[in-house]
Amino acid sequence: MVDVLVVGSLNADIMVRTQDFPAPGETVRATGLEVGPGGKGGNQAAAARRHGVAVRLVGVVGDDSHGAMLLEAAVRTGIDVSGIRTADGKPSGVAVITINERGENTIVVAPGANDSLEPDTAVEAVREAGRGGVLCLTLETSPAIALVSSREARANDRRVILNLSPYEQVPDDLLELVDVLVMNEHEAGHLCGGTFSTQTLLHELVRWDVRQAIVTLGARGCVVLDNEGREPIREIRAGKVARVVDTTGAGDAFLGSLAARLALGSGIIEAAQEAVHAASLTVGTAGAQSVRDATETMARTP
Secondary structure (H helix, E strand, O other), rough: OOOEEEEEOOOOEOHHHHHHHHOOOOOOOOEOOOOOOOEEHHHHHHHHHHOOOEEEEEEEOOOOHHHHHHHHHHHHEEEEEEEEEEEEEOEEEEEEEEOOOOOOOEEEOOOHHHHHHOOOHHHHHHHHHHOOEEEEOOOOOOOHHHHHHHHHHHHHHOOOEOOOOOOOOOHHHOOOOOOEEEEEHHHHHHHHHOOOHHHHHHHHHHHOOOOOOEEEEOOOOOEEEEOOOOOOOOEOOOOOEEEEEEOOHHHHHHHHHHHHHHHHOOHHHHHHHHHHHHHHHOOOOOOOOOOOOOHHHHOOOO
16 A cells, blocks of 8 residues: 555755855856755655655656656655656646755746646556555646546545645535645735634634644644644644755655645644654755755654
């Protein structure tokens, strides 16, 4: 059985480092250039795999050097790549990432072959992954793919985690299939009609029949909203990070770790605590998938 199934994007991250972000029309000199594996789907799968669970990634890469690099990186991490297709004649997805000296980033994504993922392919992948476990989704693939994947996951007793990133409006029938909804403060604000409020969001979760949600708060940790628990609102604080090197992929590390811990049987609070820890480790290293001591520090039993 596949413990964590990730349906999502794979991108080659082209990272340039600068002292400050350039203003419109300004040219600045980069202090470094790196190319590495990324994409929300790829990042989440790598983060989940570090916890020792069986992970399968479903997506599309191009028939180019970036695609070969992305497949090699996934295999090296121990991810099952049988669900990754290579699209002939199309470039792999690319993310151009500028990172300033404070570890902040700006990202522009050209999806490339990622847009070739078909709903039928995603449904078949969920069916083949077996019963139980967790399905991890974001909106970097289309809401249509998220919808049909979630339906098939529910039919196979697979728990559905949906990350509302990058934010767009999604149909109520998708939200009604979600077990754990994950978003940042800005995305939660959209759902709450402008400004994030825990009480407003709890009310909306009841309307959609979403049992649990997590709002990530960056360096402050996260808030867990649980309509099934004794404590419906629980804040989890992040530990101090000695030095922020690169915030790229921190949210993906959170989501992948959350999925893995839930697949291992942890409750939502314990899983969120481990996810905050994983995100904190990620920002201390460069690149979205480059936590060097992840296996040693994250692979804990529930």
